[in-house]
Amino acid sequence: MSKADHRRRWIREEGAEKSRASFPELFFDLVFVFALVQLSHTLASDFTSATAGEAALLILAIWWVWINTTWVTNLLNTEREAVRHMLFILMFAGILMAIALPEAFGEHAMAFAAIYAAMQIGRSIFTAYAFFGADRQSAVAFMRISIWMVATSLLWIFGALADFEGRVVLWGLAIAVEYAVPLIRYWVPWLGAAPKETLSLAGEHMAERCALFVIICLGETILTTGRNAVEHMGSDMTFAVFCSAFVSTVAMWWIYFHHGQEKAAEKAENTGTPEAVAHNLFTYGHLPIVDGIILTAVGEDFSLSHSEDRGEATHVAAIVGGPALFLLGNIWVKVSAGSRFPLSHIVGVCLLAGISVASFALPNYATSLCATIALLIAALWEYVALRRMSSAMQG
Template identity: 40%
Template structure:
């Protein structure tokens, strides 16, 4: 049984139904995170939401790496995923009070996910080199689990400090190969992955985040008892904003990046940088945008508060920043249009901060949506020019895609 749990590398693996079923828990988690930020729209609330978002993403991402190596339809892993879903549901339910009455619930569920999964793989794949890597990972998860549980027990400032350190321990560990005394370290060569599977898993998580954004938009409209033309307009703009982010991510880059990592001789490095880390600001940006959409729909007219401005403009800016870094990691170029778009959003935010009455929330939402659509249109124009370029006259397709 030690090696049978591993996936066959003879052909590219497809995402299994049980993986899609597992993702349902994270639909709930993303919704909880956006509601948490909306309920605590200040610096402390934003910091807490960011910390919890990083934890939720890390729990999901390690599972994505696990199912990349191991067959999710193997009975052992299928039962493991079921247990992870249960713990993930507890973790998601505890999110609104993770820095309060349910801190221990959150920490305990998170630790159960990270440590439990790693124990199973390190034992089941013990005869394979990846089993040794998971043993190293287990050491670091056990170390961080002490910080998570202790922080939850202490509460207050100590909880925040210990949880920040716990996340730093976990996020820095891959960069030094989980170096462990007496056990050595893993090299990037040991992390060779099925690139197409990893790309598809992350694409699905982006869909989850966008789906939550659409859900919030619909619910906000449904719960509004006083519909006006401005409210309906804000609803339409929010929906078009979600479509624009989907377009930017999926129209061309997602497929090209999936092909790049699938054909790469260094798939482990790309999986770590482009997918494990660079997707974080994209997902966070979608969550923040959903909060901005809800605020704009609820109050489309009048002055724009700082919180509304930061979410309406900051969400798309964060998403485009992550997408630019993602393209930089995969293709080696920083896309110019995303830099320009981020600059426009930043300038608008500065103006609104100085003059809150300059633009109502609806106008600000229109601006943000137009900027993201501008990026999508720019990408489409470059793609069309590339398709019309005679072979050999221009740079390779991947290069053109990245410059855009």
């Protein structure tokens, strides 16, 4: 067997079952539980406008590593040893990157930048090599991606060498470029832009992988809330706030999984333009959902550790802003998936806006309870509306 024929076995076959996540992929996701715990803990311990900006950039970086790896595992057969080994190497690098996260803008800047760059470049080159001799268009597509990853990696490395202000500028530019180049189909000189719909994607698999990442984020929220509840059990409001936090997490699960995730999977699987739909629904569409869950976890931390405080803009931004961002992300995904416009989510966002105004006169625990009620109203409204619509169609 030639090397090219051997590499063809690394690629998912057209007729293979592609809709289910494999065990190596689930194993890989465990790294990001640790990364998200690191990030939310860092935010909760020092939440200012500066640290919020730093965390936003780091969340963008973590998501970009994960979603690009998901695209690769959608195309390659993770049951093959070479692909598994690639995932295990990425796992180890991801753990090191997560360790560096709390000081990514400090003394661990170079470690974070170097590991991030190595993960992005290494994965892209490996995938290009896997397709070489088997699928020329896909191989060239990942060559384009590799070129862009090398270019932005220079910005990450130079940013790590710069002072703090320069680091923010260079890293911000790097992540902005990385998020923008898929929109121009990874255009590079001489090679041009990648043809539309080059890659043979499995939409249902992408939908499931993103749904699993949402579960990871929700699970991280429960873990963080439970840990903080133990630390602040002496407070009179701890149990009530903990119950509120748990209910809000369940409400977010319901809002995402009851209707939206299924419609996104159907849209991605049945479309004639899987790449464009995958970018809209998953690469970009799920980002505010993930950000909103992480920010909600930070807000629940504040509700437990600073339950009696009031008027803190940073606390309000997390307690109210997290659920609002989550609802806005769900609006994006559900509208893109072809669902009816979720008026319930707009009502939830409007309620949260009103809560944010009133929150400056309320203690954090009360603001958190109100935010949970807003999420519950959005979830119940959508549930009742969908039941009525289903009954009307059956009738």
